[in-house]
Amino acid sequence: NAGVTQTPKFQVLKTGQSMTLQCAQDMNHNSMYWYRQDPGMGLRLIYYSASEGTTDKGEVPNGYNVSRLNKREFSLRLESAAPSQTSVYFCASSEEKGAGGGNIQYFGAGTRLSVL
Amino acid sequence: GDSVTQMEGPVTLSEEAFLTINCTYTATGYPSLFWYVQYPGEGLQLLLKATKADDKGSNKGFEATYRKETTSFHLEKGSVQVSDSAVYFCALRLSGGYNKLIFGAGTRLAVHP
Numbered sequence: 346n347a348g349v350t351q352t353p354k355f356q357v358l359k360t361g362q363s364m365t366l367q368c369a370q371d372m373n374h375n376s377m378y379w380y381r382q383d384p385g386m387g388l389r390l391i392y393y394s395a396s397e398g399t400t401d402k403g404e405v406p407n408g409y410n411v412s413r414l415n416k417r418e419f420s421l422r423l424e425s426a427a428p429s430q431t432s433v434y435f436c437a438s439s440e441e442k443g444a445g446g447g448n449i450q451y452f453g454a455g456t457r458l459s460v461l
Numbered sequence: 462g463d464s465v466t467q468m469e470g471p472v473t474l475s476e477e478a479f480l481t482i483n484c485t486y487t488a489t490g491y492p493s494l495f496w497y498v499q500y501p502g503e504g505l506q507l508l509l510k511a512t513k514a515d516d517k518g519s520n521k522g523f524e525a526t527y528r529k530e531t532t533s534f535h536l537e538k539g540s541v542q543v544s545d546s547a548v549y550f551c552a553l554r555l556s557g558g559y560n561k562l563i564f565g566a567g568t569r570l571a572v573h574p
Contacts, residue, residue, distance in 0.1 A: 449510070
């Protein structure tokens with residue numbers, strides 16, 4: 346009954362370091378998403394993958410790259426971390442490829458990242 | 462552009478009080494509307510949804526009605542419990558296109574015994 350699993354849960358980086366946030370879902374969903382959550386701003390979409398083999402930019406993609414490794418896994422990479430990337434990162438997945446009403450997104454527990 | 466506006470928090474209530482968290486939206490077309498809840502240390506969970514005008518979503522004693530004339534989707538509960546303490550996010554999904562959610566800033570609810 347895992348759902349969406351994110352690793353790590355916490356991470357501290359120094360400015361300029363790189364890291365990859367991992368996300369895996371076991372619900373056989375087609376679509377996966379990466380969001381960041383900042384105080385007073387709700388969640389903002391960084392990148393999404395509508396289906397295996399495709400990725401697209403969301404609202405705030407600068408400074409990030411993603412890889413849809415297979416249907417289950419969608420990773421987010423920070424090549425050169427900056428203090429402005431201090432945030433809580435959430436991965437989500439949903440069943441349908443694209444258009445459709447009321448599709449539910451299922452979220453992981455989040456990764457809290459601090460960049461010093 | 463498309464957006465969601467929620468009332469600012471925190472909202473502090475005593476147990477068994479009535480809860481209203483206001484949410485209004487701006488969107489083209491006919492969006493679907495959602496309330497998500499985030500308990501401390503956890504990810505977001507869907508609380509309820511409505512996909513067309515006048516639909517009422519309900520779950521765990523919470524309700525929200527999709528009002529197209531006022532572009533609103535206010536969350537209500539008749540009697541809150543301490544266990545309802547969480548952050549509540551209103552969100553919309555635009556009709557057509559991919560499954561992109563636009564979130565409000567979130568409203569923190571604290572319920573005291």
